[in-house]
Every structure is written in structure tokens, then in C-alpha cells.
Amino acid sequence: MDWRAIDWIWHIRGSVPLPPGQSSHEAFDRLDPLFRVRDTYHDRRGDELTFSKSNQAPQDKMATFDGGTLRIERDGTGAVLRFDLHSRILLFCFLAPLLFLAFAGLNIAIGVLDPPTAAEKAEAKKKQEERMKRIAEQPLHPIDQFLGAPAPEKPKSEEEKAREKAEKKGKSEDVDEDEGEEGPSTTPAYVFAGIFAALYLVGRILEKWLITKRFRQHLWDEEPALDGGAKPA
Amino acid sequence: MDRAQGTRVGNRIIGAQSPVTVGWENIGKVEGGPVKKAFFTWFQPTVLIGLIVFWYYAPNSIATASTAIMIGIGFRLFLLGLEWVNPRHESWKLTWKELVTDLFFVGLGYTVLDTVEMYIGDDAIIEAVHNSFDWDKLQWFTGLPLLLQAFLISFIFDFGQYWMHRGMHNWYPLWLTHAPHHYITQLNINKGAVGNPVELFLIGLGIGGFFDFLPRAALLAGTLGLAVGTYQHINVRFNTPRWWRFVFNTTEHHSVHHSQDFEASRSNYAGTWIIIDRIFGTCVDGEAELLGMEGGRRMTIRETLVYPFTEAWKTLRERFGRPQASAVPAE
Numbered sequence: 001m002d003w004r005a006i007d008w009i010w011h012i013r014g015s016v017p018l019p020p021g022q023s024s025h026e027a028f029d030r031l032d033p034l035f036r037v038r039d040t041y042h043d044r045r046g047d048e049l050t051f052s053k054s055n056q057a058p059q060d061k062m063a064t065f066d067g068g069t070l071r072i073e074r075d076g077t078g079a080v081l082r083f084d085l086h087s088r089i090l091l092f093c094f095l096a097p098l099l100f101l102a103f104a105g106l107n108i109a110i111g112v113l114d115p116p117t118a119a120e121k122a123e124a125k126k127k128q129e130e131r132m133k134r135i136a137e138q139p140l141h142p143i144d145q146f147l148g149a150p151a152p153e154k155p156k157s158e159e160e161k162a163r164e165k166a167e168k169k170g171k172s173e174d175v176d177e178d179e180g181e182e183g184p185s186t187t188p189a190y191v192f193a194g195i196f197a198a199l200y201l202v203g204r205i206l207e208k209w210l211i212t213k214r215f216r217q218h219l220w221d222e223e224p225a226l227d228g229g230a231k232p233a
Numbered sequence: 234m235d236r237a238q239g240t241r242v243g244n245r246i247i248g249a250q251s252p253v254t255v256g257w258e259n260i261g262k263v264e265g266g267p268v269k270k271a272f273f274t275w276f277q278p279t280v281l282i283g284l285i286v287f288w289y290y291a292p293n294s295i296a297t298a299s300t301a302i303m304i305g306i307g308f309r310l311f312l313l314g315l316e317w318v319n320p321r322h323e324s325w326k327l328t329w330k331e332l333v334t335d336l337f338f339v340g341l342g343y344t345v346l347d348t349v350e351m352y353i354g355d356d357a358i359i360e361a362v363h364n365s366f367d368w369d370k371l372q373w374f375t376g377l378p379l380l381l382q383a384f385l386i387s388f389i390f391d392f393g394q395y396w397m398h399r400g401m402h403n404w405y406p407l408w409l410t411h412a413p414h415h416y417i418t419q420l421n422i423n424k425g426a427v428g429n430p431v432e433l434f435l436i437g438l439g440i441g442g443f444f445d446f447l448p449r450a451a452l453l454a455g456t457l458g459l460a461v462g463t464y465q466h467i468n469v470r471f472n473t474p475r476w477w478r479f480v481f482n483t484t485e486h487h488s489v490h491h492s493q494d495f496e497a498s499r500s501n502y503a504g505t506w507i508i509i510d511r512i513f514g515t516c517v518d519g520e521a522e523l524l525g526m527e528g529g530r531r532m533t534i535r536e537t538l539v540y541p542f543t544e545a546w547k548t549l550r551e552r553f554g555r556p557q558a559s560a561v562p563a564e
Contacts, residue, residue, distance in 0.1 A: 038530075039530075055530050055531050056531060057525075057530075057531045058325075058331045058418055058419055059324050063328065064328070064329065089333060089334070092333070093333050096337060096340075100340060103344040103348075104344075107344075107348060135447060135448075138372075138375050141376060141377060143378045150292055150293055152293065152447055152448065152449070184347065184351060188340075188343035188344050188347070189343075189344045192340035192344065195340070196340075199332070199336070202329065203330075203333065206329055
């Protein structure tokens with residue numbers, strides 16, 4: 001399979017121009033601190049640098065990437081650093097929405113395969129109502145009465161519930177006939193699928209911008225203290 | 234503090250293997266103008282008192298679980314903003330990759346773990362116990378003052394969590410489930426969720442279900458978890474009041490617990506009520522910046538999910554497996 005068609009999902013490619021007159025050797029020397037961190041291996045051969053990383057600490061300035069190639073190319077106008085970096089966390093974040101959609105599917109399946117019976121539902125409802133009734137019957141502690149805390153509401157009678165339902169229908173509000181979905185809720189799974197889809201888009205743009213900025217800072221000496229240490233100060 | 238020798242705390246030497254600052258007088262304060270200092274001094278108690286007053290007086294139509302969930306999400310988002318504005322350590326700043334990792338484990342908690350707990354969680358166990366013994370609920374509990382009920386719900390849960398957590402640090406099978414959480418190398422709002430799901434399931438077990446309590450008391454108890462327990466994992470520097478850090482857990486305490494120093498990590502087990510650690514002699518007041526295990530090796534998501542099982546398998550094979558034939562050169 002030709003992965004190049006889809007490898008943009010987990011690859012970040014870009015380029016940074018080198019300052020005029022900067023040699024490949026000098027450019028890689030300036031980038032060197034970024035690769036002198038824990039569990040990072042790099043190899044320099046002429047105009048090319050390859051690296052790989054594992055178990056990157058969050059304090060590693062290139063923690064998002066697991067490996068890649070940096071190449072210096074020259075033409076008549078000047079030199080440019082081209083980079084091609086790959087990231088498992090980008091791929092993971094891209095696939096995470098599918099995983100959470102699968103969890104939602106699993107909960108739907110549980111609702112279909114193992115639905116609560118009418119008797120179980122009635123029993124659970126009865127227990128809850130009994131509990132609420134018991135709680136409502138007991139007066140609040142005198143301290144709470146004195147301080148003005150609201151007393152628990154008494155459970156509504158069947159007539160009150162029927163009246164409320166009729167009123168809602170009259171106002172054309174959504175009335176869930178089944179009073180809740182069968183089985184475990186799917187809402188959190190859908191919410192997290194959405195969150196990870198958004199995070200992927202943010203990461204794809206942000207990480208490219210950050211690494212381009214970092215390379216530029218090192219190459220152009222825009223940052224007085226070259227960072228890259230995996231250990232905090 | 235002498236890094237090589239550490240600091241004596243009771244019978245123990247804290248910080249001999251990795252730097253730990255011991256004693257409140259040695260911990261840095263919030264720096265900046267008077268407004269900033271006042272904000273980061275009064276924020277924690279103001280929010281706690283404000284939320285308690287809110288839940289105490291909110292009408293029944295507002296005092297619901299869904300309101301609590303919305304407040305919880307909003308509060309955590311706000312705290313993420315505070316991490317950005319006033320970080321405790323630059324080296325703990327939240328990155329995109331860390332956010333993705335943290336939210337993945339938060340997501341597991343809200344989805345798969347939630348589903349599993351429906352079948353084998355504490356509620357299911359308590360339900361079974363009730364049905365087996367026809368055990369009437371402890372109804373007297375609902376007659377207590379609201380705030381006392383809330384305190385007891387929170388304290389009893391935390392007391393159980395303290396011993397479960399301490400057990401995890403002292404009994405190898407339980408430690409295997411907890412170890413992945415100790416591979417985090419920085420504290421941020423959602424780092425409490427990072428760990429093996431088996432551990433998250435175990436630490437969530439409680440006995441609160443045995444009691445009948447007013448729904449409002451449960452919401453008040455939840456507020457203690459939100460407005461105190463959340464600060465365990467946070468990268469914000471506060472001037473936490475003296476009374477607060479005597480009674481409640483703080484990010485300083487929890488950073489000591491996550492320190493790379495072995496002795497330091499065997500302290501501050503409570504979630505919300507650090508006073509439980511004081512009672513049992515496991516409290517160390519201080520802070521640490523260098524966190525983690527194996528010198529700060531970060532565990533991948535995959536390893537976090539499988540670690541208890543792979544390590545258990547390795548241990549069992551070493552103990553009961555057939556000895557490997559050693560390679561002896563032919564004569």
C-alpha cells in the first residue's frame with residue numbers, strides 16, 4: 001500500500017530558511033541541543049540528520065515527534081532546512097474519535113442485548129421513589145431549618161406527573177415516551193469523539209507552527225538560551 | 234536542604250534520591266503585583282465557601298447532578314486557564330500531547346469504565362449486599378445537619394481511599410495497578426485520570442451507598458472533592474492559607490507523593506483530607522518538581538494500559554516458570 005497518500009495524518013513537513021552564509025555543519029550544531037535529550041538517538045551525515053525518540057518526557061521540546069529527517073537543500077538563492085517528522089500521538093488522536101464511537105456502539109449493543117426488563121425498570125423506579133419519599137418525610141435538622149436551606153421536594157404523585165406530561169405535550173415540548181434510553185448512556189462517548197476530532201485539527205496546525213518556530217529560533221539565534229533539555233531546571 | 238543527604242522527617246529521610254523541599258517556610262510564594270498576590274491567596278477559600286453556600290441554598294430545581302457536572306467542567310476549564318497564567322513550574326506546562334493523553338484517560342473514565350462499573354462497581358456490590366441480607370439503610374444519617382452529612386460522606390470516602398492508596402504502595406499486586414500513575418512527570422488538572430483503568434476502578438470504590446443521605450448533602454460532598462481534591466494535580470502556584478494546608482490536600486503535598494524520591498512517594502496518600510495522613514503519620518509538608526519513576530521515564534498510553542498484566546506475567550514466570558537454560562559455550 002502506498003502510505004504517502006495518507007501519511008499526512010501523522011507526518012509534519014515544512015521548511016525554514018537558513019541565515020545567509022550558514023553551513024550545514026553550523027546549522028546542525030545549532031539544532032544539536034534539541035536532540036541531546038533522554039532516549040533520543042540522532043545521526044548526522046553531511047546535509048542530512050535523522051533521529052528517533054522513545055518515551056519522550058513532556059519536558060522534551062520535541063516530545064510530539066517519534067522520529068524524522070532534517071535535510072538542508074541549497075539552490076542559487078540560498079539554503080533551506082526541510083523537515084519531515086512523524087508522530088504516533090497525531091495518528092492516535094486522529095483515530096481516537098473512531099475508538100470513542102466504538103464505545104458508543106458498545107453501549108448501544110449492551111442496551112439491545114441486555115435491556116432492563118419491565119419488571120426491573122418498575123422495581124428500580126419504585127425503589128427510587130420510596131427512597132425519595134423516605135427522605136422527604138424526615139424534616140431537615142433544626143440547624144438547617146434555622147439557616148433556611150430548602151427542604152427536599154416530595155415525590156410527585158401519579159396525577160401530578162400525568163398533568164405535567166399533558167402540559168408539556170400541549171406546549172409541543174419533546175416528551176420522551178420511554179423515559180430515557182435503554183442501557184448505558186452514549187452521550188459521553190459522542191462528546192469525547194468530538195473533542196478528539198477537534199484536538200486533532202488543533203494539534204495538526206499547532207505542532208507544525210511550534211516546531212517551525214523552534215527550528216527558526218535555533219537557526220537564527222532568536223532565543224538566547226537554547227532549550228531542549230529533557231530535565232526541568 | 235542537602236540534596237545528597239535529604240531531610241529527616243520523623244524516622245525517615247526525605248529527598249536523598251531526588252530533590253524535595255521540606256517545610257512550608259522553604260516553599261516559594263506567588264510573585265507579582267498586589268492584585269495577583271491577593272487573587273492567588275484568596276481564590277481557593279473563596280471558591281470553596283462560594284460553592285458551599287451555592288449548594289446549600291440553591292432551589293431544588295437547580296441543585297441537581299447535571300448542574301454539578303456543568304460547574305465541574307466549567308471550573309476545570311477555568312483552572313486550565315490559571316495553569317497558563319500562573320504556573321507553579323515552567324517544566325510542568327501543559328503541552329498538546331499531554332492534553333491529548335490526559336483527556337484520553339478522562340474519556341475512558343466517562344465511557345468504558347462507567348459501563349463496567351454499572352455491573353461490578355461499588356453500587357452493584359452494595360445492591361447485592363442489601364438484597365442478600367435485607368439490610369435496612371442507615372436512615373438516621375438523613376437526620377443530621379446537611380454540612381455534617383456532607384463532611385461525613387466526603388471523609389468516609391476519603392478514609393477508604395487513603396487505605397486503598399496506601400495498600401497500593403505496600404502490596405505488590407495492588408502496586409502493579411497504581412504504578413503507571415506514578416510515571417507522570419508533571420501535574421496538570423486532568424493528570425488524576427492518567428493511570429491504568431483497573432486502578433481507577435479500585436480507587437473509586439466507596440461505601441457511601443450504604444447510607445441514605447440527602448441529595449443536597451451528596452452535592453455538597455462532591456463540592457469538597459471539586460474545590461479541594463482537584464488541586465492535587467494542578468500546575469498553579471497559590472499562597473494556600475495555613476489552615477487549609479493543615480486540613481486539606483494540596484498540590485504541594487501531592488507533588489511530594491509523586492517525587493522521584495522513593496521515601497517521599499510513600500507519603501500523603503489522602504485525596505481530599507490530608508489530615509488523615511497527619512493522623513496516621515504519613516504526612517510530609519513540602520513540594521517537589523522532579524516527578525516520576527525510573528528517573529522520569531514517561532510511560533506511553535499503550536504501556537499504561539497493559540503494564541499491570543505484563544508485569545504480573547513477568548513476575549509469575551520468574552517465580553513459577555521453568556528456569557531458562559543458560560548459554561554455556563561448548564567446550
